[in-house]
Amino acid sequence: MSKSLQAIRGMNDILPAQTPVWRYLETTFAQLLDSYGYSEIRLPILEFTDLFARGIGEGTDVVDKEMYTFLDRNEESLTLRPEGTAGCVRAVLEHGMTGGGQVQKLWYAGPMFRYEKPQKGRYRQFHQIGVEVFNQPGPDIDAELIVLTARLWKKLGMSDAVTLQLNSLGSSEARATYRDALVSYLQQHFDQLDEDSQRRLTTNPLRILDSKNDQTQSLLADAPTLHDYLDDESRAHFDGLKRRLDAAGIAFEINPKLVRGLDYYGRTVFEWVTDKLGSQGTVCAGGRYDGLVSQFGGKPTPGVGFAMGIERLVLLMETLELVPEELNLPAHAFICAFGEAAELAALGLAERLRDALPGLRLLVNAGGGSFKSQFKKADKSGALFALILGDDELAGRVVGCKPLRDDSEQQSIAWDALPERLAACLA
Structure with missing residues (x-):
């Protein structure tokens, strides 16, 4: 008897009863971005593996453990995109969209792929809406992205269910100095670290800061803090962002352990989190990546963006009973x-x-x-x-x-x- 056909684990069908809320969310966000002057870009699902290895970073969990990578018939290594920023940077470079200081305010939507343990709100094929801005170096554009997302929560009726967390990762030089100090401290307590943190100590030590292991977190209570190592320009940038958010009436919390999981971030990082979805609490995350374009061979170009998971937002809308009745x-x-x-x-x-x-x-x-x-x-x-x-x-x-x-x-x-x-x- 032949085996019955079924979807791959972690890659789900979105059935007709579910698609109206997806369309509502996508349409609401597209209209919001139109009103802020952002333009849509549509990117390939497949890219050369090297794009993500160079952009996201060797030693990150995404590159080392989670990417869907294979050789095509030309023996070239290709990867199903695990995130959207690297592909967007590749596109603007390839088409000369940032030359001469051109400002680009872009957005995209579509499926992403990561091989990780499927659970509620986290899947192997998941869908994101992402926004990227190029050639805007100041904290004003960081603030605009955050204000824009706050307006989305207001439109969806979930402002009271999400909290904004902020941090600054400083310059690459400041992070390198801090990384050395953090590694030196944690090496003294190596045997007390969880297995993942022991591995990250030599590959991506900043990720230890957001470890979910209670014992590791207790060790971090006495660890050096990144804020003590921030350079003056990063401090000024972060202070400018906070002033603008105060002026816009956007409440926030400073989370010194917020580092994000991708190597390309520097200076501003932020997350919108909720306590309504259990362990899957992040509904939108992003930050600044001023060095990524030059890392891909382009001229130094400021960049900042964010992404939000559609599955998780739909789940939050359903949990809070915010799905409009008129959708069906x-x-x-x-x-x-x-x-x-x-x-x-x-x-x-x-x-x-x-x-x-x-x-x-x-x-x-x-x-x-x-x-x-x-x-x-x-x-x-x-x-x-x-x-x-x-x-x-x-x-x-x-x-x-x-x-x-x-x-x-x-x-x-x-x-x-x-x-x-x-x-x-x-x-």
Whole structure:
């Protein structure tokens, strides 16, 4: 007996009952970004592996353990994108979009892929909306990105469920000095570190700061702090960001252990977190990556951005019962047609009604059937009205209009008058 077909673990179908809230979220965000002057860019799902190894960083969990990487028929190493920033930087460099100091304010959406343990709110194929800005070096654009996301939470009705956390990672030189101090401290307590932190001590020691291990966190209580090693320019940048957020009325918390999981971040990093989803508390995260473009061979170009997981936002909306009821609206009308002549007429009538009423949700019976079976389908569809076409209606150029959601009597309506009568359904 053959094995039944099923989706790959951690790569999920998004079924028709779920897609309305996805479309609502994506449309709301796209409209918001339009209002702030951001332009959409569409990026490949596959890139050369070296792009992510150089951009995200050797020694990170993403590169070392989580990427879907394979050799194609030309023996070239390709990777399903685990995040969007590296591909966006590659695109703007390849197409000369940042030359001459051009400012680019871009956004993208789509699937990302990471091989990690699937759990609620964390999947192997997941979907992100990302925003990237190039050639804007000041804290004002950092603030705009945060203010923009705060406006999204307000539009979705979840402002009270999320908290903004901020940190500054300083310059690369400041981080290097701090890294040495942190490693020196932790090496004295190596045997007390959890296994992941012991590995990270030689590959990516800053990630130890956000370890989920309680014993490791207790050791970090007496560890050196990054803020003590910040350079003056980074301090001024961070102070400028905080002043702007205060001016915009955006509350925030300073989290000195917030470091992000990707090597390219420097200076500002931020996360919007919630306590409504258990361990999967981050709903949006980002920061500044001023050295990434030059790392890929371009001229030094300031960059800053963020990404948010659509699955996690949908889960939060459902948890908080914020999914608008109107997303699953029923059809306005269902046309029942009896006989070939009526079926032909129904097709033309339906298209004329759609022309006259662009917002009309109209279903037309397909596959024939008896009067009883078609009415049963009309009722099951959730439509407000059944529009009936048979030989008698064709002869009189009328339709029978039967309300399906109350006990009102059926009426005969002339074809020419039908758009005006149905328009009341759209009000």
